Amino acid sequence: MNSIVLDSSAALAMLLGEPGGDRVMQAFLNPEDWIAISAVNWSEVLTRLQRKSPTVTGGKLFAMLPGIE
Numbered sequence: 001m002n003s004i005v006l007d008s009s010a011a012l013a014m015l016l017g018e019p020g021g022d023r024v025m026q027a028f029l030n031p032e033d034w035i036a037i038s039a040v041n042w043s044e045v046l047t048r049l050q051r052k053s054p055t056v057t058g059g060k061l062f063a064m065l066p067g068i069e
Contacts, residue, residue, distance in 0.1 A: 001033070011037060042061070
């Protein structure tokens with residue numbers, strides 16, 4: 001089992017289809033990986049996504065990052 005702590009740039013790369021996002025996606029697809037993100041980084045991702053689409057909520061972000069702690 002791998003323990004992975006995401007920073008905001010890694011999460012955003014995956015969510016926005018930026019370079020390196022595919023590597024982050026592989027971690028989400030691997031059931032043996034445990035993935036976490038700090039509250040500060042979670043907030044930064046949410047804020048950045050809300051600038052693009054004000055309808056993004058914390059619940060929607062949680063759905064976009066399934067299984068994250």
